[in-house]
Amino acid sequence: ASGRARELSLQAGFAPAACETTLSNGGIIDFGRMWSRSLNTDKETGLVSRSLLLSIGCDGPTHFALRMHDNRKGSATGGIDETAYGLGVDDSRNKIGRYFLYFDPFDLRADALPQVYRTDSTTGGVAWSSSSAYPIPIGSSSLLGFTALPGSNAGPTAIQNLSGQISVRAVLSPMNSLDLRTEVLLDGSGTIEIIYL
Template sequence: MNKTLSALCTALLLTTASPAFAASTDLTVTGVITPSACTPTLSGGGIVDHGKISAKDLRPDNPTALPKLTLQMAVNCDAPVQYYFSPIDHRAGTAWGTSSQFGLGRTNAGEKLGSFMVDALNMRADGVDVQHIASTDGGKTWIKDYWDADNLWAVGAMDDTSMPLRVKDLTLDLRITTQIASTRELTLTDDVLIDGSATLQLKYL
């Protein structure tokens, strides 16, 4: 009997305790496990090599455009899936001229060396022509736009740019346009490495 009473008293004390110091917050863990995986590949190991460039061949008052080079890109998935690319500029803050392009690093004196941009051409998804679309608001909306360094990238139907397509096999050309800043803005007394670097991170919708 005593044990029963003791347990009952404890229960009453717990349930009638003052809530004045109680507080709570919620933790929610979400996500989606997709059965479809995608593998992106770039020709040439994803390397665009302009070789050695003589400083005397660069323009003093305007940026110098280097020859445009093209890589072939493919994305192969287990099944049709919606995805987009989130570009990461590993030389962020070094682009000469505009933040919508990727940086090339800095000279030994700390000057912005130049920039490069990416154009998507000849896009085909599962045997059908498609077009590049982009999001400037973190994926909330999609429009027909260039694949800039500060956008999210995806592919859309030729008659609908409002939503990324579900795609199994995608092929396209990536044309890389590189420019070097005017030499009046650069210290080129020693060799300077053209050091552009970016990652195209594929993310599922």
Template sequence: MRNSLTLLSTALLLNLFSTAYAASAIDLSVKGLITPSACSPILSGGGVIDHGKLSAGDLNQGNPTYLPKHTVQMNVSCEAQTLFGLKAIDNRTASGSSSSFGLGFVNGDKKLGWFYLYFNNPVMDGATARSIVSYDNGNTWRPEDMFEPGPLFAISTPADTSLPIAGRELAVELEIATGIYDAAGMDLSQEVPLDGSATIEVKYL
């Protein structure tokens, strides 16, 4: 078996060398686009959601505990009409999931909880709009209210959700839904912080 692997490796190596000699040059292209306008996102309340102190005795054993929902106002202001999108990054990704943001850990490696983000009542330049998402970097779009970490989100008209629209002023209510996993097995003998953190980036399309 070892001889066979050695021969195979040698054959592959020879093939790589022959391919390298066959192409003596290759091109590298560096592309991009500098936009003349910039957009700035702002969150009301400094973007801080504070649930205060929670009693360990009030947490459910065997079932999740859902905390009161909060809403912050998010505004994106651009210097001129600009085609832009938004991307959310989970800064606690190890304790999150593909669709939710993490709240850190308890007991060292047990996930403490999660929070979801939702777009509500988006308004672009004074007109009712719709939030849309792209999972293929802007090639295709579909309606979506849940602001997941990772995908690219943008704003469209309610009538045509297949393409994003340019705008100068976006106002949207950002709803935060937070939960704690079932407390069974959690060591809550000391204070445990809810340690959620997300970054919202403006992406120029």
């Protein structure tokens, strides 16, 4: 009896370790009720910054970066800035203001690393800035990553767990540019995306 050879072909695709992001208070920042007379009439008003606890947990050590998406695109005041996100519009479609989401490496912890440094890429991860401990607002067209090494251009370190405080800084439009006949509601909304590298 003669046998016939059969070629065996094995194929597999390996996805990166999945990471999950959580924010304290369901990711909601409530500035409460403010009276227009306590805010600036003819210039912008900066609100006291508020903090959220960010936690990122991955199945294993993972090279990742973060990017922000503005769910109120086009409503940010102050010109084009990839780190400014909109607070929505009032009843007359006037822009209410903008906010920034700051990451301060001093407030972050990653695995057993003694210190966390931030590095960013404006080229989609092809090249990375020299890592530093200087705080930075997250952008919508740049990648924000984290490393254990200061002054490194090598990009993010593989991290399994990252956590710490991030701060929200909001700026309101001058009150005389808004329609105050009805209550003005801040309506900022953004999504933090994990980019696997």
